[in-house]
Amino acid sequence: MSEITHRYIETNGIRMHLAEAGSGPLVLLLHGFPELWYSWRHQLLALAAAGYHAVAPDVRGYGDTEAPPRVESYTLLNLTADIVGILDALGEQQAVLVGNDWGANIVWWSARLFPERFRAVVVLNIPYEVQPPASSQMLKQWSGQAFNFALYFQQPGVAEKELEVDARRTLRLFFYALSGDAPADLVPYLFTRKPANAGALDGMPEPQRLPTWLSEADLEYNTQIFTRTGFRGALSKYRARDLDWEELSGLTKMSVQQPVLFIGGERDSTMRFARLEATKALPNLHKVVMLPGCGHWAQQERPAEVNAELLAFLRQEVEH
Template structure:
């Protein structure tokens, strides 16, 4: 019998530089590490884990530090990218493996890319969902974001001020999450020409531009309960700290300026996702920045939460790609 039967989820807490990390496993075989984005959790991979296990892989979905049952260090700079890469390495080692394939969505995509960049000895292949790889470079990030939107404020800048977004979100975590998820989902996002929910108007909040009254098709009331329950318990500061380290990351990663990711790689984006459309130049640059790219997919009519909006399609692309990887490093 396999160590982790295909139909069984195994929860464990493992030691890490953060203190502890919560990891959920399913299946056995070559290790595939799944890294979520904002504002999510290991649960974002609930559709992928059984498919990966059935295909002969050991799927391990982590709660990134600051989320869920993982540790939430108090210091903002504890959430810099190098620390998150160290967490991923700690997971691989704690699970008794030397190497893994790393798959990330949203912020998890950036964490996955940097894990592969900084520790190519551990991460033998990388799949990036929603957010394409863009090498470190250019001006300081906060300077770039501050110049966007004219009299409107870009959401990243809004998130960077400690306490500000928390004051908006935490009085009604469930309602805020429902609106945020809906704003970036294909079937509930604002119509073209409506005020953009990625920006805050003068004196306003992000929530002012969220759609209200209908959950996206991929999100049940029970799913929303899982996400809301976690953030009601933990608060949002740990999750938002990722945005508050972008300038530190820019400084920390200066020795990787312009560096390509050379491992076998995969990209999946949503055709209606701003992460894909705003970063079209990054996708165009893949022949240079991702020389090991196996394939790049933009899912027509799909929003930001693609592995939840299009689970069957995402699972097929992922398992086909995993099956094409060299076996030598398994």
């Protein structure tokens, strides 16, 4: 029986923490906000048991990985170079990429920028877009008088002041509010009707109890890490989006040619408003899976279903 082990590597000028299990073809698992490698705890062991080398880093700015001070360090060009550096540090030529939330953005662009290094991709909840993530100016135009999380996160210090008062409460509210366990009308309110001058946590209800997929021990692990690190590194990716727009807008002719598995939660905040046309137009789309009643944290909320789809895809696309 495999167990999860930990080590550090040097990649793209930073020291990165990896959690890993198993041996065999390499599968990299990239988390989003506000998560850690720990969000892939169920997938690491399932992949290892199936004969894969599963690796989940704390991505740049999170957990036990370095968090450089300059926002310029958090562009997608740097984040994708970090991932290529993992392969180099592990002595691997290729890997399969899996990502959720911001990790999905890193997956999409890694596959486009380094097609020779990534043989297949699995993306949760963030559909493929030809253009890079929207600039802050575009977000302002789209949001109008409604609150926008990405815009609120732009000004250094503002979100940190709110989120770091009580990291446990911040994580508890985020994990519950964006999950499939929250009231059905909560996501539309948070993303389209919440006042523009609100805080990130305003309008997020306290759950009467934690969702069944999130134990007190799970919440405690995340709380200890974010209490120690704060949220600055995690928020810095949002603050680099205007740089991403400048740097990547000229690279949009590079498409994803690899085999793609897309998994979405029907109650996910992104899936409520996103369009799937560009994803469905990809030349090697394997399958689009929608998980009924699932929210934004698909790999944690529905580990059995996600693992089954992931392993079936890998068996078809990756030769042992």
